[in-house]
Amino acid sequence: MPLSRQRTELKAFLRARRAALTPEAAGLPRGARRLTPGLRREEVASLAGVGITWYTWLEQGRAINVSAAALSRIARALRLSPVDEAYLFALAGVPHAEPQARRQLVLPPALPGLLELYQAPAFVLDPVFDVLAYNRAADRLYDFGAAQGPLARNHLWNAFMNPARRRLYAPCFEPGVLNLLGIFRLNHAAHPDDPRFEALIDALAAASPEFVALWERQEVAPLRSWTAHFAHPDFGELRMHSMRLPIRDGKADGATAFFFVPQDEATAASFARMAARREAAAGEPEPA
Structure with a gap:
């Protein structure tokens, strides 16, 4: 030409x-x-x-x-x-290298059922923080289906760009997202050939000066329990321990399961109300 x-x-x-x-x-x-x-x-x-x-x-x-x-x-x-x-x-007129095929994570077949047996919120993220699975309690906490756009299922993108998620995290937004960013940074270092990391970082950097400021702190976080404080419009103040468990199951290696454990009686009561609503909505289709 x-x-x-x-x-x-x-x-x-x-x-x-x-x-x-x-x-x-x-x-x-x-x-x-x-x-x-x-x-x-x-x-x-x-x-x-x-x-x-x-x-x-x-x-x-x-x-x-x-x-x-x-x-x-x-x-x-x-x-x-x-x-x-x-x-x-x-x-x-620029040479274009073929991207390396990314390994698709395949969750164990029993995992979604295990999440649903757990009455408090529980969900699974892949290394770049895309949501792979969740139970009904987690959906009532995060309203996963409400976001739109190509990054709608990404947990980190929603933390900065989803107004409803920002309101949920309001009681301790900065410590919470710094913890997320720390884990994300470790995941990025462990998966240098996955282009989704750079794509997400570039998208957040272009859309959120706040992300840039926090990302430039260069903090990392170990995979450990963390105490979260949320403000939910229906269930009020929630204080919980976030237990993070890496999944070691062949094709699912790299995914992490998150289980919330109530820190006080008020949060335990809120989780019980979530479970009651789950039972009342038992006829609804299973979440994707």
């Missing part, structure tokens, strides 16, 4: 993909004055962690220096499929 045609195709491709991605799908608020359904250039630049001028020139097809790392961040910001990402690299 002639260079001029290649740049024209690059310009058209980026504009089309930007126009096709809604703010909600990118985890951004729509706002009241938006005239077009897609993302603005400055929003893509922010999500990708690149300068607005540089991104504008790229989208205009200008002859500029383009790195593979910057293109990868743009591909993640635009939620491109692997095929679309390879096409973007080809149009930009």
